[in-house]
Amino acid sequence: MSRYIRTEFNRNQVGFIPESYDDKIADDNPVRVIDALIDSLDMEKLGFTYATPKKTGRKPYDPKDMCKLYTYGYFEGIRSSRKLEKECHRNVEVMWLLKNLKPDFKTIADFRKDNKQSLTNLFKQFSSICKELGLYGKEMIAVDGSKFRANNSRRKNYTKGKVKKQIAHFEESANKYMELLAASDDFESNETVKLSKEEILAKIADAKKKIEELTELGKRIEEEGEISITDPDARHMGTSNNGTDISHNVQIAVDSEHHLVVAVDVVSSPADQGQLYNISSKAKEELELSLEDELIVLADKGYYTGEELQECEKHNMTTIVARPKLATPNGEEGYSKDKFIYNREDNSYTCPQGHKLPCKSKESTKNKKYTNYKACRSCPVKKKCTNAERGRQIIRGPLEEIYERADERYFENKELYKQRQMIVEHVFGTIKRGLGFSYFLLRGNEKVKAESSMHFFVYNLKRVINLMGAKKLTEYFKACILLHFLNITKNKQKWVQNVILSCPNVA
Numbered sequence: 001m002s003r004y005i006r007t008e009f010n011r012n013q014v015g016f017i018p019e020s021y022d023d024k025i026a027d028d029n030p031v032r033v034i035d036a037l038i039d040s041l042d043m044e045k046l047g048f049t050y051a052t053p054k055k056t057g058r059k060p061y062d063p064k065d066m067c068k069l070y071t072y073g074y075f076e077g078i079r080s081s082r083k084l085e086k087e088c089h090r091n092v093e094v095m096w097l098l099k100n101l102k103p104d105f106k107t108i109a110d111f112r113k114d115n116k117q118s119l120t121n122l123f124k125q126f127s128s129i130c131k132e133l134g135l136y137g138k139e140m141i142a143v144d145g146s147k148f149r150a151n152n153s154r155r156k157n158y159t160k161g162k163v164k165k166q167i168a169h170f171e172e173s174a175n176k177y178m179e180l181l182a183a184s185d186d187f188e189s190n191e192t193v194k195l196s197k198e199e200i201l202a203k204i205a206d207a208k209k210k211i212e213e214l215t216e217l218g219k220r221i222e223e224e225g226e227i228s229i230t231d232p233d234a235r236h237m238g239t240s241n242n243g244t245d246i247s248h249n250v251q252i253a254v255d256s257e258h259h260l261v262v263a264v265d266v267v268s269s270p271a272d273q274g275q276l277y278n279i280s281s282k283a284k285e286e287l288e289l290s291l292e293d294e295l296i297v298l299a300d301k302g303y304y305t306g307e308e309l310q311e312c313e314k315h316n317m318t319t320i321v322a323r324p325k326l327a328t329p330n331g332e333e334g335y336s337k338d339k340f341i342y343n344r345e346d347n348s349y350t351c352p353q354g355h356k357l358p359c360k361s362k363e364s365t366k367n368k369k370y371t372n373y374k375a376c377r378s379c380p381v382k383k384k385c386t387n388a389e390r391g392r393q394i395i396r397g398p399l400e401e402i403y404e405r406a407d408e409r410y411f412e413n414k415e416l417y418k419q420r421q422m423i424v425e426h427v428f429g430t431i432k433r434g435l436g437f438s439y440f441l442l443r444g445n446e447k448v449k450a451e452s453s454m455h456f457f458v459y460n461l462k463r464v465i466n467l468m469g470a471k472k473l474t475e476y477f478k479a480c481i482l483l484h485f486l487n488i489t490k491n492k493q494k495w496v497q498n499v500i501l502s503c504p505n506v507a
Contacts, residue, residue: 030075075435144254167218357392
């Protein structure tokens with residue numbers, strides 16, 4: 001007798017009790033939230049293709065059904081159109097969600113390709129829903145960037161040095177074939193030549209053609225700095241594991257209240273420098289904050305640039321940004337610039353040894369110079385301060401006051417700054433490990449923005465389900481559908497939605 005757990009189940013036996021797909025989907029299953037959410041959206045307003053079907057021709061798939069399929073796929077870490085097609089045939093949740101529709105992989109892939117902006121709008125629309133639900137604190141955000149591998153191989157990425165190296169290789173190859181051609185006057189009698197004259201000429205022509213192509217590519221690189229053939233917007237970037245790859249830099253802003261992503265952008269710049277105001281202003285706009293409304297912005301030292309800090313100040317965004325470590329003349333033991341105290345009263349600096357460095361530049365000079373060479377000559381710790389024979393000089397640029405205010409805010413709010421990691425860094429970890437998004441499938445800036453927006457929309461959806469519960473959220477979206485159908489006014493609509501959300505029996 002078998003000692004294993006067995007059942008009397010017969011695969012060929014017809015069930016006696018009829019069972020619907022709906023019976024197999026639990027009330028608190030997130031797939032019900034996806035279904036109700038997408039049904040509550042105005043697909044035409046979001047710009048989806050076939051949102052209003054034509055009266056003639058072949059019937060298209062409803063964009064709501066396709067959007068449900070993609071949302072479910074990204075929710076479960078399934079991005080491939082072929083894998084999504086397979087799920088339509090075997091996954092009960094997908095069969096329930098699509099009412100047993102089975103689009104082929106080409107149709108699935110085309111939907112994502114043809115609705116780039118609409119998928120970006122979907123992220124923004126869900127952000128609006130989060131605002132209605134009061135899930136954004138609107139007081140503080142944390143920003144960060146992370147590299148995601150592009151759909152472009154290293155072989156198809158060119159820099160000035162790489163082009164120069166390849167041109168030299170093909171020139172050498174062409175010269176070798178030219179020498180072989182010159183040394184082989186009598187091809188019939190020369191047994192050392194394994195190629196015919198026509199084959200050698202073809203090899204030379206191929207090498208020259210490649211040199212011409214690379215020369216043209218080199219001219220473009222002079223203007224652009226770097227070129228990726230497959231994905232023109234991808235660039236060679238450093239990655240978190242100290243390696244390099246052809247990537248895109250994904251920038252996000254996360255609200256501190258419930259760690260929901262407020263704004264997403266994808267840039268070709270490998271560094272975060274120059275992105276602070278860009279992503280912060282997008283977040284402020286998304287949160288519907290006016291110029292008078294203050295927004296605290298937390299960012300790491302990669303965002304520390306005077307121009308960006310100044311722009312944020314102009315638009316009432318209070319930045320708390322870590323300062324990069326300043327260079328010192330003699331390593332750890334030396335005196336960096338921050339050890340010199342600026343005296344606004346007499347426009348001078350005081351060095352760590354107490355000597356004053358007066359300004360030596362004219363008032364109109366942009367970058368002013370401060371020196372006291374006499375004091376430097378007799379200073380006992382000169383080597384700790386500078387290697388220059390004459391002595392130390394301090395340069396004060398036009399944005400120095402911006403830096404000083406930023407540094408003061410950072411040192412006064414170190415405890416607040418510590419929240420940055422908890423707010424924003426785990427988001428990328430969840431996206432990469434939990435949702436399987438560490439590389440792009442699509443190519444080109446517009447498409448990768450849509451792809452990343454879709455991932456962060458799903459991340460936010462998961463967060464909201466965890467915060468509110470699937471059953472309550474499903475009822476909320478069903479109420480939205482009903483209120484829209486009945487054309488109920490906005491004030492009445494909000495009142496009914498609040499009743500749904502506060503209902504104790506919808507947990």
